[in-house]
Amino acid sequence: MNAIVTVVGKDKVGIIAAVCALLAENNVNILDISQTILQGSFTMVMAVDVEKAKVPVGDLRDLLEELGRKMEISIRIQREEIFDAMHRI
């Protein structure tokens, strides 16, 4: 089961490291990363595999949100199906 992690906010040192570390701690495998600066804002989209994650997606969401609050950026995780449904026929 795949999920999409999105990180949006002001660029600073260590965003990718912190997010990847948290995902690794929870046994979430990163499949793909794309990162850009959009209109001055750091924007990262990651496809991750949560099949073998230590905690359910709902709990991962809480952990990522907490990290986001600490780093003053927006981090979220959503199951991939929602994007597939909306953008693929």
Place this chain on the structure above:
Amino acid sequence: MLNQKDILSTIEMIDQQHLDIRTITMGISLLSCCDPDPKRACEKIYEKITRYAEKLVKTGEDIEREFGIPIVNKRISVTPMALVAGASETEDYVPFALALDRAAHTCGVNFIGGYSALVQKGMTNADEKLIRSIPEALARTELVCSSINVGSTKAGINMDAVALMGRIIKDTAKATEAQDGLGCAKLVVFCNAVEDNPFMAGAFHGVGEAEKVINVGVSGPGVVHHALQAVKGQPFDVVAETVKKTAFRVTRMGQLVAQEASRRLDTPFGIVDLSLAPTPAIGDSVARILEEMGLETCGTHGTTAALALLNDAVKKGGVMASSSVGGLSGAFIPVSEDEGMIAAARQGTLCLDKLEAMTCVCSVGLDMIAVPGDTPAETISAIIADEAAIGMVNCKTTAVRLLPAPGKKVGDTIEMGGLLGSAPVMPVHPESSADFIARGGRIPAPMHSLKN
């Protein structure tokens, strides 16, 4: 790999354009709860609802967390209560409403619909008992919603029921006077009511439905408004295409959530209702979509045409996105629940007559409209009759949900809070319709009802 732009556009829709699932509604048949002993019937009703819907709220919250899509409401609809209560030997139907209210509180849902009767051709004793109990039932419960179907294209309009409902609406307002007649916000009078509507206050679980079912209502006026901002000044063909594409995306999300909820709750998937349901929040308004098409204020000339295009394009876009579309599906125009409608009504551009015209082309009818507290019952009945006539002749669902707030006059505002919003009191015609309503009887079904 998904396109980064698509992913970010979805997130922007949720974050900034109020994209959400408006409701997951579980329909439950209560026909098995009929019992000659009313007390026993109420026990069965409570037990069945709380058993079937035990995990409804939790499941909705789980899906919300995993998919990152807000699911605003979790609700229950049940078999029209007159059909269930009719089996009991009692004159007092209020305990049935109390049982529904208790069950709704236990399940944690925010509304339960189905304190209803279908009287389009005539009233049974049970139907009449239920209708007469509505003012007390709505005053003594918090989460119960009531709906009465007084007409249909096949049966015509039951004018005795229309006359009665005018008085019942007035009595309901009086019974909930301390809350500005809030009870009337939970009471809707239909023509051509649908059996699988997930939206309140009109949801009930039709007798043609299965034992239990999951229906989902999507929303998204803000998303449509945002999409139209990108095609300013372009021809209506482009406007219609843009609305269709947006409605498709929104409905696909609804379909996904509906299937997921159906699977997790082990309950058959019923329909997705692809409605544009506004909220009082800024940026979540149907009126502002109409204005985006080039109208200075909603309610001015051109509004009906704009709404017709919107309503049709929403259906066309949504219908391919879901395996089963139903409910009311279209654009809602509830005045108090739409920031743009409130502004247009306050300004005087949007009046009751224009709203009536708009209901010919929108998904339902005159919805959440505050009228003066001293509006005669016959005038309310006449408004219902007009609206039912539009539904009957045009083979569409129409409805009336009026709020005659006690003591309020034109220019006053009634505040209901939350999703129900606030409503400026709108004028009604002062000339009497009393003799018209006093006739009673039935307005026959139109010629085109004879299709067989």
